[in-house]
Amino acid sequence: MAYQTIPVTPFSQNCSLIWCDKTNEAAIVDPGGDAPTIIAAVERKRLEIKYVLLTHGHLDHAGATLEIAEYFKVPVWGPHIADKFWLDSLAQQCQLFGFLAQQSKMFGFSQVEPVIPDRWLNNDEAIHIGQLTLQVKHCPGHTPGHVIFIDNEHHLAWVGDVLFHNSVGRTDFPQGSHPDLIASIKNNLLSLDDDYVFIPGHGPESTIGAERSHNPFLQ
Numbered sequence: 001m002a003y004q005t006i007p008v009t010p011f012s013q014n015c016s017l018i019w020c021d022k023t024n025e026a027a028i029v030d031p032g033g034d035a036p037t038i039i040a041a042v043e044r045k046r047l048e049i050k051y052v053l054l055t056h057g058h059l060d061h062a063g064a065t066l067e068i069a070e071y072f073k074v075p076v077w078g079p080h081i082a083d084k085f086w087l088d089s090l091a092q093q094c095q096l097f098g099f100l101a102q103q104s105k106m107f108g109f110s111q112v113e114p115v116i117p118d119r120w121l122n123n124d125e126a127i128h129i130g131q132l133t134l135q136v137k138h139c140p141g142h143t144p145g146h147v148i149f150i151d152n153e154h155h156l157a158w159v160g161d162v163l164f165h166n167s168v169g170r171t172d173f174p175q176g177s178h179p180d181l182i183a184s185i186k187n188n189l190l191s192l193d194d195d196y197v198f199i200p201g202h203g204p205e206s207t208i209g210a211e212r213s214h215n216p217f218l219q
Helices: 035-045 065-072 081-088 090-096 178-188 208-214
Strands: 002-008 013-019 025-029 048-053 126-129 132-138 147-151 156-160 197-200
Touching: 002 035, 013 035, 013 132, 013 197, 025 035, 025 126, 035 065, 048 065, 048 126, 081 090, 132 178
Parallel strands: 025 048, 156 197
Antiparallel strands: 002 013, 013 025, 126 132, 132 147, 147 156
């Protein structure tokens, strides 16, 4: 398997391309904005996009979803249905995150409209990308419908805003819950082996072992 992290938006959100290097089938995880940058990366690698996958409904993770899905003519899968209210309110989130709606395009959010996924995701579902399999885990806390994607064969995980290097996701947004977030991390991430690498929604990659040992929020 292979993947590429593409920082997008003023929030340096880690959009990811994940692909099977045997079939060239691919998925785009969290196209938060800067759609032309994402499209160019896909076309340079000549990948066949199968899905857009969303970890949660915040603007910086879902802001370019409609443009990307329409360009590649692919369905949108995820997050869990508990994040429907976030995806319904993407235009209003411009103000929540400090942008006026008319400024959104300038900041990389090209079509800030409600997103209705083609499929909501549930805990322990499997997503197949060529010969790759991603396991879905529902991880509420940062948002109530947050999901993560785990490749157990290659010990990789895409965790959105659940866990970061030496930090964890914010829980001060509507329906956030710090106890739920910590429980999600302990049950779904700290249960993995130490050598699992995770790609967070922002910032550098890390490993489960490093966070288990050194993350001050998990001690």
